[in-house]
Amino acid sequence: MSEEPGNTKSERTRLRVLHAAAKAFRQNGYAASSLRDIADSADMQAGSLYYHFDSKEALAEAVMDAGVLGARHAATAEIEALGPNANPLEKIEAAFRGHLGYLLDEADFAVATLRMLHQTPDAIRLRHLRKQRAFGRFYAQLFEEARSAGLVRPEFDLSALRMLLLGALNWSPEWFHEDRLPPEELARQLSRMMQHGVMPANVATFGRRQRKERAS
Amino acid sequence: MSEEPGNTKSERTRLRVLHAAAKAFRQNGYAASSLRDIADSADMQAGSLYYHFDSKEALAEAVMDAGVLGARHAATAEIEALGPNANPLEKIEAAFRGHLGYLLDEADFAVATLRMLHQTPDAIRLRHLRKQRAFGRFYAQLFEEARSAGLVRPEFDLSALRMLLLGALNWSPEWFHEDRLPPEELARQLSRMMQHGVMPANVATFGRRQRKERAS
């Protein structure tokens, strides 16, 4: 009750350490980031870290928790901003927008989280996978909604579709440059492609006609 | 002349080491894979590795070279199998199919390569990025071809499109399970989505009509 997060001095330096850790983990991964580096970047000595975190694992887990939570909040916030009348595909685009914005702006936490997925010790990795799967179910629901509304052709495997699209998002920090398309525009392009495809309407129907004729 | 690759004893054990390294790097990343582990998995002692490779870096670079080369060959092989009359979008689907097949079947090399991207020392990472960019240009050409043929609406940013789709591929090892869709079917779904989108034709045009009416 008496301690709001981030107000006590201890909480504030804990946050400083957390940011330093996210930055290091993002840049060098889990194993190659030494506690000395992290401590140095947070203006303290390695031993002092242990006042705030029990172990290197615990520090990594805190970073990853912040990473998934942040992505999820960013995605849901954009959906809620749409209001109650949005259709499922608009919601998916909004989720992409929020998700991508977080991934490319708050990059240290988000990217560190993705990169550490396979580098952290089993104990925390398994816990983390559970949290990540919860985020996955959130997206799964959006896609189910879209299909129930008749907005997705039945030939598509919803789960494959979802994972392919999430892959497109998750990989974006690997190539994104600020001087090209901004995150919102990227989300828009991805959503456009998902909804209507890239082909011009006349060519697309022409292509289908061709296939039918070939088949007959 | 006298030594075909893989025929001398030295070449064969070198290959055994390479596979062991790919497996370890895939599982634990670069920093967390110890030469002792790799040597153990290749049935030798850590010191003996240095007869075949100059350093841990060199071993990692050999794995990554095999990784990009393999992916590229797999992609081009599928394209050539199409014959000379294939249209650009069919070629892209073929590249996806080959690429994805390699990524999900020869997984150790391909996945190790992706995961080590940010963990290897600068010297080899920069060299590797050049090779990877060459692969990127190969895809870029395919997309340019498609647009020149009038198969891609001009509203799309070709470079963003390409990277988003490559991201969908590159992320697939994170979630792929053999007991779901096979790689070829995944490639097909991705290509379908890219070409025509997921929406049924009647709803898609209805959606566009709605937007036009709203706008007027």
Place this chain on the structure above:
DNA sequence: GTCTATAGGTTGATAGAC
């Protein structure tokens, strides 16, 4: 809360026998 000092373990790499 943060420091210094250090224990205890692992790592990449080398040298030299076989």
Place this chain on the structure above:
DNA sequence: GTCTATCAACCTATAGAC
């Protein structure tokens, strides 16, 4: 070609002074 033995550097984590 592979082994054993070993070095120097580095790591996480702990202990105790302040």
